[in-house]
Amino acid sequence: MRPPNQLPGSVPARIVGVATHLPDRVLTNEELAAQFPEWPAEKILEKTGIRERRIAADGETALDLGYQAACKLLDREEGLREAVDFLIFCTQAPDYVLPTSACILQDRLGLGTHVGALDINLGCSGFVYGLALSSSLIASGAARNVLLVTADTYSKYINDRDKSVRTLFGDGAAATLIRAGDGSCQAALGPFVFGSDGSGAKALIVEAGGFRLPASAATAEERTDRFGNIRNQQNLYMDGAGVMAFTLREIPQVYAQLLEKSGTSAGDYDYVVLHQANKFILDVLQRKLGLAGNRMPRRYEDVGNTVSSTIPLVLAGLFEGGKLTAGTRIMVLGFGVGLSWAGGVIQF
Amino acid sequence: MSEFSEGLAEILEVEAAEITPDYELGAAWDSLAIVSTIALIDEVYDRSVGVQELEDCKTVGDIQRLVEAQGA
Numbered sequence: 116m117r118p119p120n121q122l123p124g125s126v127p128a129r130i131v132g133v134a135t136h137l138p139d140r141v142l143t144n145e146e147l148a149a150q151f152p153e154w155p156a157e158k159i160l161e162k163t164g165i166r167e168r169r170i171a172a173d174g175e176t177a178l179d180l181g182y183q184a185a186c187k188l189l190d191r192e193e194g195l196r197e198a199v200d201f202l203i204f205c206t207q208a209p210d211y212v213l214p215t216s217a218c219i220l221q222d223r224l225g226l227g228t229h230v231g232a233l234d235i236n237l238g239c240s241g242f243v244y245g246l247a248l249s250s251s252l253i254a255s256g257a258a259r260n261v262l263l264v265t266a267d268t269y270s271k272y273i274n275d276r277d278k279s280v281r282t283l284f285g286d287g288a289a290a291t292l293i294r295a296g297d298g299s300c301q302a303a304l305g306p307f308v309f310g311s312d313g314s315g316a317k318a319l320i321v322e323a324g325g326f327r328l329p330a331s332a333a334t335a336e337e338r339t340d341r342f343g344n345i346r347n348q349q350n351l352y353m354d355g356a357g358v359m360a361f362t363l364r365e366i367p368q369v370y371a372q373l374l375e376k377s378g379t380s381a382g383d384y385d386y387v388v389l390h391q392a393n394k395f396i397l398d399v400l401q402r403k404l405g406l407a408g409n410r411m412p413r414r415y416e417d418v419g420n421t422v423s424s425t426i427p428l429v430l431a432g433l434f435e436g437g438k439l440t441a442g443t444r445i446m447v448l449g450f451g452v453g454l455s456w457a458g459g460v461i462q463f
Numbered sequence: 464m465s466e467f468s469e470g471l472a473e474i475l476e477v478e479a480a481e482i483t484p485d486y487e488l489g490a491a492w493d494s495l496a497i498v499s500t501i502a503l504i505d506e507v508y509d510r511s512v513g514v515q516e517l518e519d520c521k522t523v524g525d526i527q528r529l530v531e532a533q534g535a
Contacts, residue, residue, distance in 0.1 A: 342493050354514070356497045356498050356517065356518065357514050359498045359501045359502060360511055363501070363505045399506075402506065
């Protein structure tokens with residue numbers, strides 16, 4: 116029986132709900148196989164666990180996807196829109212370099228102008244960082260109802276002839292409402308652990324288009340890599356092997372760190388929700404962390420890797436399945452581009 | 464070595480008996496094979512090897528030598 120007390124480093128706060136939104140267009144394995152004959156549909160499914168992924172339409176931005184997810188969430192209950200007092204928008208494909216996309220989202224959602232709003236530029240670790248920020252805002256009394264929206268359109272960075280990343284990534288968004296706990300509920304967020312390793316910056320990168328390497332004719336020139344993938348410096352590049360090596364090296368340690376910081380053990384968790392990179396990495400982590408399959412929920416087959424939305428997409432499914440009831444305790448672990456990682460405990 | 468050889472055979476999509484030190488990796492040594500091998504080395508030997516060095520391997524023997532060098 117789990118102790119009912121709050122964990123050290125936790126904040127009384129509750130995840131009220133999660134809503135998700137995926138763009139309409141579906142990119143199937145069959146379509147990829149038609150373009151890359153050496154990469155048959157069954158092999159893609161077997162190796163990555165992904166059958167299809169969603170692709171945002173031309174002119175449909177991450178903000179558009181995030182807006183849809185947020186509307187779905189806020190429309191669930193009377194008064195939710197008015198209650199939001201802080202908005203965090205996590206994306207790596209903002210509408211503009213400036214202004215802040217979260218400000219635009221505040222306006223589109225019809226939130227009050229007293230609302231705080233900011234963007235965070237993170238990928239696979241973004242949701243957990245967002246939760247940590249939300250819980251800190253709540254702990255300090257700076258906010259009571261934080262709307263955390265994660266949304267990305269990596270497809271817009273990906274070269275159509277780069278089968279490595281085209282196979283793995285999908286577009287999507289999620290909106291999560293985090294509310295300050297009142298005295299009565301036992302729900303809590305935290306503790307959190309964080310990690311950053313900028314020496315791995317080039318492992319997952321869109322190299323050109325920022326100020327370090329402005330876009331130019333040279334950066335638009337396509338090159339073929341040693342595996343036959345074609346991309347230019349304005350496209351997304353992923354060193355899959357480097358990311359795998361990083362994951363194997365760091366994530367088991369982060370898991371252990373979080374157990375130690377929270378004073379819990381593996382058996383204290385109903386679920387461990389990892390960033391849903393792909394089946395392969397999750398199989399490896401399941402083995403390394405010693406987790407039973409039924410305690411490590413997955414979702415990637417129909418959506419691929421939706422970057423900062425992978426964890427809330429799993430949470431939405433758990434909510435819908437009635438799995439996240441009072442007393443449920445889960446761990447969330449996001450890791451990837453940056454290199455960046457974060458882990459946290461969620462007590463429902 | 465045999466669990467590792469069997470794992471390599473599966474990654475390279477050949478019969479286990481074909482995995483000799485001289486076996487040439489060739490075109491099968493793609494990004495998926497390399498990622499799979501990193502995971503295999505971790506699982507079988509609880510070790511990590513340099514990604515660049517692994518990518519540069521040309522034969523199964525090269526991989527084995529790389530793994531052994533890590534264990535030293």
